[in-house]
Amino acid sequence: MSLSRKKLLALGVALITSFGILAAGCGGDTKKDDSKTATASDAIQKIKDRGVLKVGVKVDVPKFGFKDPKTGKIEGFEIDLSKVIAKKILGDENKIDMTGVVAKTRGPLLDSGEIDLCIATFTITDERKQTYNMTTPYYEDPVGFLVKKDSGIKSLKDLNGKNIAVPQGATTRKGVQAAADKAGIQVNFIEFPTYSECKTALAAGRADAYAMDTSNLLGYRDDATELLPDKIAPQLYGAATKKDNKALFDLVEKTFDDMKKSGEMDQLLKKWDLK
Numbered sequence: 001m002s003l004s005r006k007k008l009l010a011l012g013v014a015l016i017t018s019f020g021i022l023a024a025g026c027g028g029d030t031k032k033d034d035s036k037t038a039t040a041s042d043a044i045q046k047i048k049d050r051g052v053l054k055v056g057v058k059v060d061v062p063k064f065g066f067k068d069p070k071t072g073k074i075e076g077f078e079i080d081l082s083k084v085i086a087k088k089i090l091g092d093e094n095k096i097d098m099t100g101v102v103a104k105t106r107g108p109l110l111d112s113g114e115i116d117l118c119i120a121t122f123t124i125t126d127e128r129k130q131t132y133n134m135t136t137p138y139y140e141d142p143v144g145f146l147v148k149k150d151s152g153i154k155s156l157k158d159l160n161g162k163n164i165a166v167p168q169g170a171t172t173r174k175g176v177q178a179a180a181d182k183a184g185i186q187v188n189f190i191e192f193p194t195y196s197e198c199k200t201a202l203a204a205g206r207a208d209a210y211a212m213d214t215s216n217l218l219g220y221r222d223d224a225t226e227l228l229p230d231k232i233a234p235q236l237y238g239a240a241t242k243k244d245n246k247a248l249f250d251l252v253e254k255t256f257d258d259m260k261k262s263g264e265m266d267q268l269l270k271k272w273d274l275k
Helices: 003-050 077-090 106-112 126-131 172-183 195-204 214-220 246-262 264-271
Strands: 053-057 065-067 096-100 132-134 139-148 163-167 188-192 209-213 225-227 232-237 240-242
Touching (some): 003 077, 053 106, 077 264, 139 172, 139 214, 172 209, 172 232, 209 214, 246 264
Antiparallel strands (some): 139 209
16 A cells, blocks of 8 residues: 555544544533433422422411411412412412421521422522522512601601611611611611511510511501601512522523513402502
8 A cells, every 4th residue: 555545544534533523522512411401301390290399488477478376377479479380380289388487597498408499578689699599579578667656766767776676687687787877877686586576576675676578567567566657678579499490490480470461460469468
């Protein structure tokens, strides 16, 4: 065989080998993409196989998620939203396992996988969006202040030097502090695990005011208390899933978007006197 023919043969072998490697590489990428798609589908299938959607909800926020102490039944706007998602996935709104959460436990329960979804007055923040998938807002609510009628406190400025009860892990404290700084006053914070404990502290005189989202406070207002006219730091509520559960997130996001367009979301808000 001549030298030129040997060179041509070697070149041909090299080209065939290179093409084979390139093809194998492309095939590997396709498998990766298929794997990702399968994983996304598996997230929804896992819920279907289990036969129940696990949702973290509030059980102490009237109109949003509240557990009746007499019947044990949990009802509210966010409970209805959770049922819509359960029906979307499982065909039955009652195939839902609800876990009561507070501001401090929402994240850990999502992280551990004990709940698939959290619909629990979860305020959307840039920091939380780094950790969880959060839907576009389904409700906006400013922070307000609940005080005793006989306290003499009539405005934010009257809270100078006062003790304010706030829930642990909520964004409320940050919003109140910013408002206090802007008003040129100093306030002290007392944190409690639950909303009901914040209200109890106000009633017992351990706190001079209870600061939280206004709709929440309306559920705790009674004959002895009133809301101040000051409204600060609008809170935007969104549903949340773990970052790796994009399939469920996409389904919830689309469902909420469809509900807004059809008017179903407004109907539920009106049902619970939130609009």
